[in-house]
Amino acid sequence: MASKGFFTKSFLLYHRILHRNLSIGKLYRRTMSANLPRYPSQSTSPPSFDDISNKTLVIDMDEWLLKSHSTFPYFMLVALEGGGYLRGLLLLFSYLFLYSFASEELMLKVMVMFSFCGMKVDGFRLDRAVLPKYFLDNVGLEGFEVLKKGLKEAKGVVCVSRRVPRVMVDGFLRDYMGVKDIMGREIGMKYGFFSGVLMDWNEDKLAQKLEGVGGDVMAFGSCFGKYSQQHPFTEIYTTTEQEKKNWKTLQQDMYPNPLVFHDGRLAFTPTPMATLAMFVYLPLGIVLSVLRSLIFGLLPYRLSLPLGSLTGSRSCLVGQPPQYKTGANQAGGQLFVCNHRTLLDPIAISAGLNRPVTAVTYSLSRLSEIISPIQTARLTRNKEEDRRRMSTLLAFGDLVVCPEGTTCREKFLLRFSPLFAELTDNVVPVALNTRVDMFYGTSTSIFKFMDPFYFLMNPRPEYWVEFLEKVPTEGRSIDVANGIQRKIGEALGFELTVLTRKDKYMMLAGNEGIVKA
Secondary structure, eight states: OHHHHHHHHHHHHHHHHHHHHHHHHHHHHHHHHHTSOOOOOOOOSOOOOSOOTTEEEEEEIIIIIBSOOOOHHHHHHHHHHHHOHHHHHHHHHHHHHHTTTOOHHHHHHHHHHHHHTTOBSTTOOHHHHTHHHHHHTTBBHHHHHHHHHHHHHSSEEEEEESSSOHHHHHHHHHHTSOOOEEEEOOEEEETTEEEEEEOOOOHHHHHHHHHHHOSEEEEESSOOTTHHHHSOOSEEEOOOHHHHTTSOBOOGGGOSSOOOOOOOSBOSOOOHHHHHHHHHHHHHHHHHHHHHHHHHHHSOHHHHHHHHHHTTOEEEEESOOOOOOOOTTOOSOOEEEEOOSSTTHHHHHHHHHTSOOEEEESSOOHHHHHHOSSEEEEOOSOHHHHHHHHHHHHHHSOEEEOTTOSOOOSSEEOOOOGGGGGTOSOEEEEEEEEEOSSBOSOOSSSOGGGHHHHHHTSSSOEEEEEEOOOBOOOSOHHHHHHHHHHHHHHHHTOEEOOOOHHHHHHHHTTSSOOOOO
């Protein structure tokens, strides 16, 4: 009993000390935040847009455009995608340790240090390839309407980001929001690398920019510092975190530019708790990925599909798989034409048919070819040579072709190359779709051989396969390709585009602008 009383008193003492430290930490953060210069809340009512042709809008991206106040997910994306899992783990631990007592400014500087220190400046493309998707998912409709109105009618629009460095928001604001004047805090650079040191906010630079634009200035958001004393704004509109909880999320069909391509491995928003759950799950995910690879690679489909379902992998077959049947003038197999979701597309079709097929590829790694449970054949991107190779393969059995030439994650179909329509009159369209909940199974990185393993690493990866009716190939090959693209798009509910593989890689590399869908 004495021992029990001792442990009880010890626990209560520990609880009081912890509660006291947390209270002190919260009080310290509030005090530090109170010392930051802020604008007075002159108006929280909706802005009046009677005539803004002679006005300049200054919009705080962090506090007006985005719904959530937290910046941790964006720094975690930079750490993971640009530096790897070890850097991401260090960032997570430092954030959890400092959260209780550190000021917002200190935490921001620490996150910048762990995310950027030692990263190359040249070739940094996360602001265009990875981050825009997560920014767009966090844009509030009410805040966006102000920006949209300003871009259309105002004399000028300046977007300001005080919490997220400019190098992280530049691509998102320019390419997807249509903003040209962007101001944000800079990160120090030395010898071609980011130093990880976050520079202070430059009030004078903002003042110079506004003086150059001219006109009355309407401000949206807060935290513009001492500039309010130098140049009083005509109108100031603010909002609170509680009010933004009731804001609607900007829907994809309202994006100024469509989000067709994006890169990165994470298929979820990496909040602190979600990121922690991912790291806890990661060892199990690696085991599941290896186990599923062995199951689908070594066992026949009648065994691998039910065993795979026991591990959480799911598959859905829609429609009746066509029986092996040759065409009237074709002595070989059937040509299956599908959209491209992951490198596992031909295997999913082979499983749906319950018979082996041959898949043609452009740039498959040697490791992927070795472990593939079906036969693969490389193409050369030379039209005549590729036609000869595919005709030869088709003469000996079924062939799977992905005429998009590359994968697309979103609900869009890229332009179909028409070469397949010149090979045979025995063409069967196949509509494919996938669902992942933690990792994307596609990438434009140099480690593309890891794509199938990442897909199988998901807790519940899902493939959806639908065999459509056979399509005649009479007429021009380009018309046949467009017709099959349209048919697959209708089956999936996807939007058709004229984008190509080259457009995808050029855009995700950051050296070419947004391509209209």
